[in-house]
Structures are given as C-alpha cells and as structure tokens.
Amino acid sequence: MLSFPSSTRVYVCAEPVDIRKGFDALAGWVEASGLDVYSGHVFVFLSRRMTHLKALAWSRGGFVILFNPLASHYTSFASRLTA
Numbered sequence: 001m002l003s004f005p006s007s008t009r010v011y012v013c014a015e016p017v018d019i020r021k022g023f024d025a026l027a028g029w030v031e032a033s034g035l036d037v038y039s040g041h042v043f044v045f046l047s048r049r050m051t052h053l054k055a056l057a058w059s060r061g062g063f064v065i066l067f068n069p070l071a072s073h074y075t076s077f078a079s080r081l082t083a
Contacts, residue, residue: 019047
C-alpha cells in the first residue's frame with residue numbers, strides 16, 4: 001500500500017494511452033495538458049484495453065513509475081464504464 005500526503009492529488013487520464021510509453025512521454029502528456037509534472041501529484045494512465053495501469057509521480061529529484069496489471073474484475077468494470 002502506498003501513502004501520500006493529504007495535499008497530493010491523483011489525476012486519471014480520460015483517454016487510454018500506449019502503456020509502453022516511458023516517463024518522458026508520459027511527462028510530456030502531463031505538461032501538454034497544462035499540469036505541472038513536478039508538483040508531486042500522481043498521474044494515472046490506463047492501457048487501451050484497460051488491462052494495465054501506469055502511474056507517474058515526481059519524488060525527491062526523480063520520476064517514479066508504478067506499473068500494475070489489473071485483475072479481471074477491474075477490467076470488466078472498466079469495460080462497462082466505456083460502453
């Protein structure tokens with residue numbers, strides 16, 4: 001389990017992304033959206049098939065990327081949201 005300060009916001013990308021993208025491409029998307037990638041907030045991206053999650057955050061002078069395959073019950077829920 002991860003814990004963040006209460007001032008940390010979590011932004012979820014509304015459009016699916018190519019989950020193979022690295023921190024530089026994801027950071028570019030965040031900045032193109034008008035947000036500050038160095039703010040310490042967490043930016044969450046979902047794969048096109050909504051089977052994987054990738055989160056990007058800035059921490060103590062470097063980017064942190066969290067990657068997680070989603071369980072089948074999460075993906076079935078996500079598919080109902082997009083239908």
